[in-house]
Amino acid sequence: xxxxxxxxxxxxxxxxxxxxxxxxxxxGIGWGMLLGGVMVMVVxxxxxxxxxxxxxxxxxLLANLFFIIRWGDPIAGRTxxxxxxxxxxxxxxxxxxxxxxxxxxxxxxxxxxxTALPGMLSDLDEITGTDGEGQExxxxxxxxxxxxxxxxxxxxxRPDGTDLLPQGQIDQQVVSFGGWITSLSRxxxxxxxVVVVDSALESIEPLIAKIDRxxxxxxxxxxxxxxxxxxxxxxxxxxxxxxFASVVWNQNKVARNLDxxxxxxxxxxxxxxxxxxxxxxxxxxxxxxxxxxxxxxxAYRPDRARExxxxxxxxxxxxxxxxxxxxxTFDDSDRRVCYHDGVASMTAMMVAPxxxxxxxxxxxxxxxxxxxxxxxxxxxxxxxMAQGKAFKTVQKIGDNAVRxxxxxxxxxxxxxxxxxxxxxxxxxxxQGGASMVAFAVQVTVTFPATEQGLLDAETALKNLxxxxxxxxxxxxxxxxxxxxxxxxxxxxxxxxxATAMQQVTDRTQ
Numbered sequence: 001x002x003x004x005x006x007x008x009x010x011x012x013x014x015x016x017x018x019x020x021x022x023x024x025x026x027x028g029i030g031w032g033m034l035l036g037g038v039m040v041m042v043v044x045x046x047x048x049x050x051x052x053x054x055x056x057x058x059x060x061l062l063a064n065l066f067f068i069i070r071w072g073d074p075i076a077g078r079t080x081x082x083x084x085x086x087x088x089x090x091x092x093x094x095x096x097x098x099x100x101x102x103x104x105x106x107x108x109x110x111x112x113x114x115t116a117l118p119g120m121l122s123d124l125d126e127i128t129g130t131d132g133e134g135q136e137x138x139x140x141x142x143x144x145x146x147x148x149x150x151x152x153x154x155x156x157x158r159p160d161g162t163d164l165l166p167q168g169q170i171d172q173q174v175v176s177f178g179g180w181i182t183s184l185s186r187x188x189x190x191x192x193x194v195v196v197v198d199s200a201l202e203s204i205e206p207l208i209a210k211i212d213r214x215x216x217x218x219x220x221x222x223x224x225x226x227x228x229x230x231x232x233x234x235x236x237x238x239x240x241x242x243x244f245a246s247v248v249w250n251q252n253k254v255a256r257n258l259d260x261x262x263x264x265x266x267x268x269x270x271x272x273x274x275x276x277x278x279x280x281x282x283x284x285x286x287x288x289x290x291x292x293x294x295x296x297x298x299a300y301r302p303d304r305a306r307e308x309x310x311x312x313x314x315x316x317x318x319x320x321x322x323x324x325x326x327x328x329t330f331d332d333s334d335r336r337v338c339y340h341d342g343v344a345s346m347t348a349m350m351v352a353p354x355x356x357x358x359x360x361x362x363x364x365x366x367x368x369x370x371x372x373x374x375x376x377x378x379x380x381x382x383x384x385m386a387q388g389k390a391f392k393t394v395q396k397i398g399d400n401a402v403r404x405x406x407x408x409x410x411x412x413x414x415x416x417x418x419x420x421x422x423x424x425x426x427x428x429x430x431q432g433g434a435s436m437v438a439f440a441v442q443v444t445v446t447f448p449a450t451e452q453g454l455l456d457a458e459t460a461l462k463n464l465x466x467x468x469x470x471x472x473x474x475x476x477x478x479x480x481x482x483x484x485x486x487x488x489x490x491x492x493x494x495x496x497x498a499t500a501m502q503q504v505t506d507r508t509q
Contacts, residue, residue, distance in 0.1 A: 033063040075352045075472040090478040094333060099481070101330040117296070117326045119481055120497055121490065124323050126289055127151075127258075131266045137286040139262060140322070140491055141251075149251040150191060151265055152491025155273065156291055157243040158282030173280035180275040185384035185435040187268070189253035191496060193382045194246045196489040198295060199369040200302065200376065201237045208232060239369040240305065242295065244287065244489030247272055248496075287489070292322040295489055300327040301341040302374040302446055322490070330481060337454060338480040343374060344449040347476040347483030348461060350441040354469025366443065366468045372460035375446040379487040383438040383495065390436035391427070398423035440494075441471070444487040 037060020044053030066084075070077035093099045101118040103109060109116055116122055125141040142150040162170050184190050211231040215224050254261040269286060276284045287295075297320070298305045308318060332338035337346050354362060367378040385393065398420055430436065443465070447457035465473045476483035486492040 033060045033068070036060060037063075073472070073474075076474040078474075086478040090335075093479070099331065099333045101327070101481075103326045103328060113324070115324045115326045117323060117485075118330055119485060120492070121485055124490070126321065126323060127262055128289075129262065129266055131269045133270050135269075135285065136288070137266060137269055138289050138292070139265060140292075141258075142248075142491070142496075148191075148496070150248050150491070150493070150496060151251050151254070151261060152246050152248045153265065153269055153272070154244050154246040154287045154292060154489050154491055155276055155281070155284040156287040157245055157276060157284045159243055159280050160282060162280075170280075173278070176275065177279035180272070180279055181382055181437050182435045183271075183275060184247070184382060185386070185437060187249075187384075188386065189249050190384055191248045191250045192384070192493045193248065194244075194489075194491060194493070195380045195382075196244045196246070196487060197367045197378045198242045198244070198299070198375070198489070199367070199378075200240045200305065200374065201369045201371040202240050202305070204238055237371065241369060243281070244295070245276055245281065245284070246489060246491035248491045248493055289321045289323075290318045292489060293320040293325040294318050296322060296325040299375065299377065299444075299446070299484075299488055300330075302343065332479065332481040332484075334480075335477050336475050336480065338484055339449055340484075342449060343446050344454065344457075345444055345446045345480075345484050346454075346457065346461070347442055347444040347480060347487065348465055348473050349443075349476060349483070350471055350473050352472035353439075354471045362469050363441070363471075366441075366464050370460065370464070373445040373447050373457055377444045377487045379442045379444075381440045381442070381493065383440075383493075385436045385438060387430070387435070390430055393436065394423050394427045394430060398427070442483065442487050442494075444484055 037057045040056035041053035044050070044056060066080045068079065070079055071083075072078070090099075103115045105114065107114065117124060123143045125143055127139040127141055128136065129139075130136055137153060140152040140154065142152065162173075165173075181193075184193055208231045212228060215227055249261070249265055251258065251261045254264050273284050273286075294308055298308065311318065327340045330338065330340040337344050363378075370376055426434075426436070443461065445457050445461050447453045465471055482494075482497070486494050
């Protein structure tokens with residue numbers, strides 16, 4: 001192993017699982033519920049309250065069945081309470097008609113927002129200005145729908161790719177990217193960050209047709225022939241990849257009022273640009289409203305990508321604000337699949353990281369363009385932790401590993417022992433000055449809105465996820481609109497929109 005590779009590995013450490021420790025399949029809360037029910041039953045039997053005692057025991061059992069035990073996959077499975085709550089919300093949205101959205105003249109939208117974004121993005125606002133280096137910026141103001149107003153800056157990155165780069169340069173870029181992630185923890189006003197890789201494999205045929213159409217009839221015959229032959233010698237498909245990195249600040253933690261918060265964030269933008277550039281992002285710039293609008297419109301309707309590219313070549317830039325880039329129609333009344341503008345999409349989320357060392361290639365296939373889909377967006381969410389919270393998290397994981405080191409049958413739990421050793425190593429790293437950042441991954445794929453298209457896309461996506469280092473995942477089954485829109489390059493942080501009930505039903509274990 002080279003020294004450079006070793007430095008990269010030491011820089012990042014390992015995945016650190018955060019699931020609560022269990023004994024015999026039950027968490028500490030679960031055993032408290034069960035033993036509490038048993039103790040109440042014993043007391044009630046002593047005083048002759050048989051019925052109350054049986055109800056107490058049954059209550060302890062049912063509490064575990066509904067709130068503690070995860071049904072299905074031990075990691076990706078969900079509690080009955082979480083599933084029931086999701087079904088309740090889905091039926092409520094169906095009754096209210098909020099799972100179907102339409103824009104245009106015949107919609108119920110106000111005249112000044114006939115093509116507005118749907119759902120949680122309907123209250124998105126734009127704030128423009130110029131930073132200290134004279135570069136224009138657009139901040140997206142998430143005003144409502146979250147517990148605190150958020151301000152997001154989305155950087156449009158232009159990475160060159162790593163296929164032709166020497167390994168030493170790749171290692172240095174990985175280390176620099178880790179430095180950028182680390183910098184998120186040093187700014188206590190940062191709520192999180194999102195890196196979105198939007199990709200597609202496009203046919204070369206439209207480009208050939210455009211070249212044929214644009215060849216000057218007055219050019220020499222030999223030149224016309226060579227141009228046409230050269231176009232047809234190109235590969236049949238080409239990769240279209242766009243990368244966006246969004247940094248999201250909590251407005252109330254930045255400053256007391258919006259104007260001061262915007263000014264403070266504008267002063268921080270050049271630093272993030274420089275760190276992203278060192279991490280291999282090319283020459284990143286804060287994305288304009290039109291750039292974001294283009295990305296959103298292509299997400300809703302992938303075939304618009306060719307039209308936009310042709311317009312740009314013809315010097316006809318898109319004149320559209322991102323807040324007015326909503327879909328013609330959007331329907332997420334079905335489970336797992338949402339339908340929009342003649343196509344369909346589904347989203348899968350990571351629930352536990354791959355149990356292997358981090359390298360720059362571990363999730364490579366997951367983010368590469370894939371011809372099985374019309375469009376694919378991979379989003380990685382980073383949530384920085386304060387140093388004190390990081391220490392408490394690692395100590396808690398270590399304690400859970402110790403308590404769960406022996407199964408209920410008395411056998412040694414090898415996985416728990418491994419988690420304990422990993423927690424000890426991470427604790428040493430933190431004491432040496434390392435930072436901890438929680439992360440998650442979501443992948444949204446778009447495909448033809450047919451039964452065969454759904455089957456092919458579902459199979460291809462499962463293969464990608466299961467090949468990504470044994471990554472544990474599950475599909476977004478209800479409210480698929482939220483999953484779709486959280487992978488757009490608009491700085492949407494899913495945890496900022498989680499309700500109190502969702503947190504209770506999903507985090508009991």
